[in-house]
Amino acid sequence: MPESQKRFYITTTLPYVNAEPHVGFAAEIIRADIIARWRRLNGDQVFFNTGTDEHGAKIHQKARSMSLEPQAYVDGIYGKFVDLLAAVGAPLDMADEGFKRNFIRTTDPHHVMAAQEFWKTVDKNGYIYKKDYSIKYCIGCELEKTESELVNGRCPLHPLQELEIIHEENYFFRFSSFKEKLLALYAAAPGFVVPNARFNEIKAFIERGPEDFSISRLASKMPWGIPVPNDPEQVMYVWFDALVDYISAIGWPDRLDGFQAWWVETGGVVQYCGKDNLRQQAAMWQAMLMAAGLPPSKAIVVDGFITGDGGVKMSKSLGNTIDPFDIVKTYGTDALRYYAARELSPFEDSPFTVERFKEAYNASLANGIGNLTSRILKLTSTYGISSALRDKESIYSDETARAYAESMAAYDIRSACEHVWARISAMDGEIQAAQPFKLLKSEAASDIERGKAVLAKLYAELWVVAVLLEPIMPHTAEAIQSLVKSNSMPEAPLFMRI
RNA sequence: CGCGGGGUAGGGUAACGGUAACCCGUCAGGCUCAUAACCUGAAAAUUGCCGGUUCGAUUCCGGCCCCCGCAACCA
Numbered sequence: 001m002p003e004s005q006k007r008f009y010i011t012t013t014l015p016y017v018n019a020e021p022h023v024g025f026a027a028e029i030i031r032a033d034i035i036a037r038w039r040r041l042n043g044d045q046v047f048f049n050t051g052t053d054e055h056g057a058k059i060h061q062k063a064r065s066m067s068l069e070p071q072a073y074v075d076g077i078y079g080k081f082v083d084l085l086a087a088v089g090a091p092l093d094m095a096d097e098g099f100k101r102n103f104i105r106t107t108d109p110h111h112v113m114a115a116q117e118f119w120k121t122v123d124k125n126g127y128i129y130k131k132d133y134s135i136k137y138c139i140g141c142e143l144e145k146t147e148s149e150l151v152n153g154r155c156p157l158h159p160l161q162e163l164e165i166i167h168e169e170n171y172f173f174r175f176s177s178f179k180e181k182l183l184a185l186y187a188a189a190p191g192f193v194v195p196n197a198r199f200n201e202i203k204a205f206i207e208r209g210p211e212d213f214s215i216s217r218l219a220s221k222m223p224w225g226i227p228v229p230n231d232p233e234q235v236m237y238v239w240f241d242a243l244v245d246y247i248s249a250i251g252w253p254d255r256l257d258g259f260q261a262w263w264v265e266t267g268g269v270v271q272y273c274g275k276d277n278l279r280q281q282a283a284m285w286q287a288m289l290m291a292a293g294l295p296p297s298k299a300i301v302v303d304g305f306i307t308g309d310g311g312v313k314m315s316k317s318l319g320n321t322i323d324p325f326d327i328v329k330t331y332g333t334d335a336l337r338y339y340a341a342r343e344l345s346p347f348e349d350s351p352f353t354v355e356r357f358k359e360a361y362n363a364s365l366a367n368g369i370g371n372l373t374s375r376i377l378k379l380t381s382t383y384g385i386s387s388a389l390r391d392k393e394s395i396y397s398d399e400t401a402r403a404y405a406e407s408m409a410a411y412d413i414r415s416a417c418e419h420v421w422a423r424i425s426a427m428d429g430e431i432q433a434a435q436p437f438k439l440l441k442s443e444a445a446s447d448i449e450r451g452k453a454v455l456a457k458l459y460a461e462l463w464v465v466a467v468l469l470e471p472i473m474p475h476t477a478e479a480i481q482s483l484v485k486s487n488s489m490p491e492a493p494l495f496m497r498i
Numbered sequence: 499c500g501c502g503g504g505g506u507a508g509g510g511u512a513a514c515g516g517u518a519a520c521c522c523g524u525c526a527g528g529c530u531c532a533u534a535a536c537c538u539g540a541a542a543a544u545u546g547c548c549g550g551u552u553c554g555a556u557u558c559c560g561g562c563c564c565c566c567g568c569a570a571c572c573a
Contacts, residue, residue, distance in 0.1 A: 016573055058572060144571090175570095201502040205568085208501075213570050238573070275503080275567055304566090309509090311565070343510085343521095348503085349566065351510070359510095359522055367535055375532035382531090418512090418520085428536055437531035493533045 008039040009262045009298075011049035011246055013273040013281070014106065017077050018058040021084045022314070023352060024274070024306045026324035030340040031303065031413060032272045033090040037471035038408045040099050041392065047262050049249045049269075050085065051104035052078045056238030057217075060224035070224045071107065078105055087325055089333040089474055104249045106226075106242055114248030115226050115241045118292055121253075123229075127174040127291040133214060136163040171216040171234060178287035182206045185286060185296055193282050194411050195347045198275065198302040202282045210283065215240040243285045246271065247294065268298035275302050301411045304349040311351060322352050334473035335361055335495070341472045342417035362497055368424050369469070370494035373462065373480055375431065377489040380459045383440055386487050387456040389463045398464050408471075420468050427461055430454070459484065 012032050015025045029050060036048045054074040063073035082103060085091055092101050104111055122128055136145045140158030144166075155163060186192055186203050193199035216234040217225060225235030246269050251258025263269065273281045282300045289296055307313060308320030315321065327336045335357075343360045344350040380386060395401050400423045407416035431437075436458075439451030466480035476494060483490060 018573085053573080056573070061572095197503060201568085204501065211570075237570095242573090277568095277573075278502090279568070279570095280573090304503095307566090311504095313566085345511080348511095356510075356522085363522065366533060371533055371535050373532090375536080377532095379531055414511095422520095429538095431531070432529070432537040435529080435531085438529095440531090489532090495533080497533060497535080 006044055007047070007262060007266045008036070008044040008270075009047045009049070009250065009266050009268070010036050010039075010270045011249070011272070013271070013277065014051045014053040014104070014242055014245055015081060016053045016056070016058065017074055017081065018062045020077075021081050021324065023322040023324045023327070024314075025081075026084060026088050026336065027306060027340040027344055028272050028274070028303060029085060029090050030088050030337050031301075031346065031411075033088070034337070034341060034413055034471045035270070035408065035411060036099070037474065040096070041467075041470055043393070045098045046100065047250065048090070048099070048101045049104065049246070050081075050090075051102070051245060051249070052081050052106065053238065053242045053245075054078065054105055054107045055225045055236075055241055057222050057224070060222060063224075074105070074107060084324060087328045087333065089337055102249050104245050106245060110254075111241075111245060111248045112226050114253055115236060115244045116229050117253045118244045118247075118288075119236065119240070120229050121293070122173070122288065122291040125291055125293065127177065128171050128215070129174065130169050131172045131212075132167050133170045135166045135168060137166045138163055168218055170214040170218075171228060171231075172212045173215045173240070173284075173288070173291070175210045175212050175284065175287055178290055179206055179210055181290055182210070182283060182286060189296075191299065193278070193300045193302065195302065198278055198282075198300075198347075202278055205279065206283055210287070213284070239280055239284070240288070243280065243288060246285075246297070247289075252294075264295060266298065268296055270299045270301065271297055272301050272303060275304055278302055303347055304345060306344065306352045307349050309351055309353050311349065314352075320353070322354070327357065331357070331361060331498070332475075334476045335365060337473055338365060338417075341413050342421070344414070346411060346413045346415075358498055361495065364421060365495040366493070366497040368421065369465070369476070369480075372424055372428055373483065373494055374490055376427075376455070376458050376462050377483055377487065379437060379440070380455050381487050381489050383452070383455070384487075385452050385455045385459065387460045389460060389484070390467075392467050395464060395467050401464060401468060404468055413472075417472060420465060420472075423461070423465055427458055427465075430458065459487075 010032050012028050015021065032048065032050070036046045040046045052074070059074060060070055063070040066073060082092065085103070090101065092103055094101055119128070137143070138145050138155040138158055138161065140161045141155060145155055145163065155161065183203070183206055186199070193202055215237045216228050217237055219233055219235045223235060225238060226241045228234040228236055247259060247263060250262040271281055286296050308318060312318065312320070324336065339352070339357055339360055342364065343356065344352065390398070396405055400419050404416045404419045407413070407419065434454045436451040436454040439447045439454070442448060442451070462480065463484050466477050466484060469477035469480070479494060
């Protein structure tokens, strides 16, 4: 059922710009955009946020390896992420007044100011403290050693040498203070983390007892971060800065009307994130909000990774990566959106190969919706058959639409697609079973009437399908809707077989 | 014994205490409105391995094996 006019705020995780945008991020934008468009279709005002995470050690290293200043490096690459938005059908310049898109860079002056203000607020509330932090240093290597590099607590290259302990000071966040409050938040908000397995995981993690974590780095070692207020020797740890983007994007702390409208009144943001940063989004960030005296997010939707064939990790060295721009260039935006929506699991790891992509494209787009559109509209346009089309607002009285809406509400985009394609398949079956193409050529008036009735029904159903397709494949949905309205067959196939 | 998730026909996925479903592929029919598309049917799975609970387990419990993520390196 359409809900009454209200606001909806959704965001992706900001991708880290140490490499070109990859297909995993494309999938995440598409998912968030589908949910956003679905809410828009229901009449909500929508704010869609995404952007780029531009600070931290990896960026610093990457820039240095290219002999660039970090700022010059990020200035050079962030535009590719903006381009990706347009390529996957989530462009920044939407004509729709009720659908705002925002692209935030964590190097934007407003965001930098917001992160510092956030720090000061959390500090003022007593949740930040400075602590001695010990680092293991191998004299043989003349390098710092991380726990994961050590073997039996020793440097594998110099196992006879004792590791030296170096002390440095970092700021820490009192994460441990929020155990009970986080558990209370989880208990009070069923469905706060989707899917449920991830919710259980984070609950168990917090029950074991969260530990304070470091939120700054020595500027002398890693200067590429937002300066810690009143301490020129330290910069913020990149996560502390980046997470604040969800509120700085809507105006916190200086444009509080925006924050009020999109965060307080909506009940917070719906955040998409990968399974690798469940903790940051569902626990650390929530604790940070509490520490700043702000309300929590509305929901965290956790998705899986895109893998190569056989579930192996995608990597340049294996040569199994997929460039989202290439896919769009060759097959079109809607085809990529279709694959992300129906062929990828909304929550688990899923494979993406060109072969699979082509199979899915032919089966469901060319032979499925594309062919069905042609065969129905050929008959209705030739014989001048049509019927009343449902208002988009009342589309949810349709059975398929109701099931679809239920799936969307649970962020189960694939399941929503399944309902639509089950309908498409059923319609193909109806044509075969009733054979209206034969009835219309009959001598008997009753046959002709029956043929017309069947087609009038299919015509109306095609409209319903085209409306349900709007969030998933906006261009295709529009194309079919306009063909249905003018009752004309597509001049060229909607999806050419490949 | 760190924590969590996953392991289902050739490939990819779904379901979930009671005849294991879907897509691609394969094989055999049918139809001709449509993009050589569409429809029907068939073959194909002892649901990772071992044990337990149960009238009955893919589904619950225990152990083991393998894969993925996390475990304040980095994000």
